Amino acid sequence: MILTFTPNPAWDVTYEVDRLVAGTTHRVHTVYARAGGKGINVSRILAKRGIPTMAVFPVGRAVGRLLTDDLSAAAIDHDPVEIGGATRMTVTIVERSQADRPPLEAGRCSPLRDDVTNVFAEPGPALTTDEWSALIDRVDRHLARTSVLVCSGSFPPDVDKSGQTRSAPARLVEMSKASGHLVLLDTSGPGLLAAAEAGASVLKPNAQELREVVGLDDLCSGAQALCSAGAGAVVVSAGEDGLIAVTAAGEAWCARPPFRVDGNPTGAGDAVVAALAYGLSTGASWPEQLTLAVAWSAAAVAAPVAGEVDPDVLATVAGQVSIVPI
Template identity: 50%
Template sequence: MILTVTANPALDVSYRVDRLRPGHTHRIGAVFERAGGKGFNVSRVLHDQGVPTLALGPVGGILGDSLRADLIDSGLPHELLPVAAATRMTIAVVADEATMFNEPGGPLADADWARLRDLVRSHLPNTDVLVCSGSLPLDAPVDTYAGFVRLAHGVPTVVDAGGPVLLAAAEAGVSVVKPNAEELAAAVGHDDPLKGARELRALGAETVVVSLGAEGTIAATPDGEWRAALPKPVAGNPTGAGDAAVAALAFGIRTGLTWPERLRLAVAWSGAAVAAPLAGSVDWDVLAELENEVTVSPI
């Protein structure tokens, strides 16, 4: 089973408009709502592929009730921790590209963090890969995900985060970190992704996979360094592309694929997620077209 932890869940709302015009009233063409947060998106992609997964996260307030109801309706295996802090909302306005508005998420009490750690610990005996993904709520310790990495005790771990949270996970000996270029730059203080990946490995991360958007992905691993990319960008909503990549990496770890094979899957799943209307979804018809188009080459 792949266990995902979303420390800062959200009710994701997507608006589709013909074009975005600041200072003007917009008529919304379509509205989509679903339980969000990066870990939930990872679990959705895995569940749709028939991969055993369980999604964990703290929820509270009216939006927390909506998030819980959506997970039940979707059939996604989950266990939610009731907390006093209200669940946040994120809004994506999608025209030619997505414009995001992300609320911060209310702070969790120390007792709630302890309860979340206990919940994660209770599922580790049946876990093949632990994924900790997304932002942290206000006032959360920067070593929150690092603590889950240490808690895992040899269970492979994947962390998708940025800045100090990313550095702490690397120092804790995480199996894989998967920042995008901006998150990596915020952590290492410069915008050279390969150099930054090597620096995170020097800190203690076993493998560093960096998403570069339309330019593909680079990875620094114990087995070598690679670049993986599609021949051309996929049009659509990139909001959940990184989550699909994380799902593919976790799946590759669970099934024992080589690193080039994992990167090929990650780029293909990511591209197919861009073609899907909502984060946490993959256009499987597009995926069938992309799987043989990914190039993986040594750096």
């Protein structure tokens, strides 16, 4: 079972409007609303493909109930921890005319454009020390039947009962390793480096997140720096350039899709994480894992909202991923 932990989940609302005109009222022609947050998106992708998963996250107040109701309706196993603060919302405004939407054509190339997506993200509630402890305990309780732990998103400071503050990602890595489990993290900032130093199995920063933390422009060198710090492997998502993967054993690959897919890039990184977690759980080789990750990511861009993959794009891309050792 793949356990996902989402410290700051959200009720994700996506609005499609014909055109965004500043200072006016817009009729929303298409609405998507669902439980979101990076780890929950990972669980959704896995559950839809029949892969056992469990989502742990905090929920608070009325918006929190929207998340649990939605996950129950979608038959995605979840074990939320009640908190006092209100679960946040995010709103994504996509400019896409109803007439405009092209039929999905496998293999189509330029001229393509990404939809213009405008994301408005609430910061989310603060967690008390007791709430954070309850979340860590809940993750720990599920570890015994877990193959891979996925920790995704932004983390609050990890304040323990004695008042000591540590890196939350580092604590989660240490907890997983102590019980012999693989742990995959998709986070940014100081937590990314702390997770590497704690010996995370796999880290999945995007290009910008990696550059911010290691201060190196070259993605391969940056990934190697995190491996040198202690990570087992680093997979960098670089948008339409695909993925760069580097392992502590000194292997490195560049994995690319056969063509660019246009659509909503929100959630493409979550699809990469879902594929890597699944690959890790089945003991797949790195080239096999990366093939899956590129195909799921491309298929996520073609789907209208995070947590979904387009089956036609998935089928087309899966057989044509380029994996090149570097």
